[in-house]
Amino acid sequence: MTADNKRIVLSSDHSAILLRQAIAAHIAAQGWEVVDIGPVTPESTPYPEHGAAAARRVASGDCRLGVILCGTGQGIMMAANKIKGVRCGVCADTFSARMIRQHNDANMLSIGARVVGEGLALDIVDAFLAAPFDGGRHVARVAMIGALEA
Ligand code: RB5
Numbered sequence: 001m002t003a004d005n006k007r008i009v010l011s012s013d014h015s016a017i018l019l020r021q022a023i024a025a026h027i028a029a030q031g032w033e034v035v036d037i038g039p040v041t042p043e044s045t046p047y048p049e050h051g052a053a054a055a056r057r058v059a060s061g062d063c064r065l066g067v068i069l070c071g072t073g074q075g076i077m078m079a080a081n082k083i084k085g086v087r088c089g090v091c092a093d094t095f096s097a098r099m100i101r102q103h104n105d106a107n108m109l110s111i112g113a114r115v116v117g118e119g120l121a122l123d124i125v126d127a128f129l130a131a132p133f134d135g136g137r138h139v140a141r142v143a144m145i146g147a148l149e150a
Pocket of ligand 1: 013015047070071072073074075076
């Protein structure tokens with residue numbers, strides 16, 4: 001995977017299937033290679049499994065970025081952040097979505113499907129995908145996050 005490749009993993013629990021599919025269509029139309037790992041049926045399914053599965057795609061380098069969703073975005077974010085190398089933030093606004101890329105070099109974004117509507121969610125995803133990591137003084141700070149995993 002190159003640093004600028006446009007391969008992205010999407011996952012959610014049952015609460016966010018429709019929003020996840022809307023995000024998939026939205027970013028595929030922008031040229032992203034979307035790896036949507038489901039689920040596709042509405043039965044209740046535990047968010048830790050789906051967060052971890054998506055996070056492993058990012059941590060392994062199979063996908064450069066990931067977007068995950070559950071009802072609040074919180075539980076699936078917590079699960080994803082247990083996978084070494086993953087930096088995932090929950091965002092309900094576009095400023096935060098931009099800043100977790102610029103300052104924290106986040107490689108995953110989490111959204112609460114019961115928190116934000118589809119229009120805002122798509123804007124949040126766009127802000128996240130468009131923002132580069134600023135580097136500079138933030139490099140050492142991000143490295144400090146990684147050091148906590150040791
Ligand atoms: C599922 O009902 C709900 O708990 C889940 O989607 C998420 O909000 C957990 O953090």
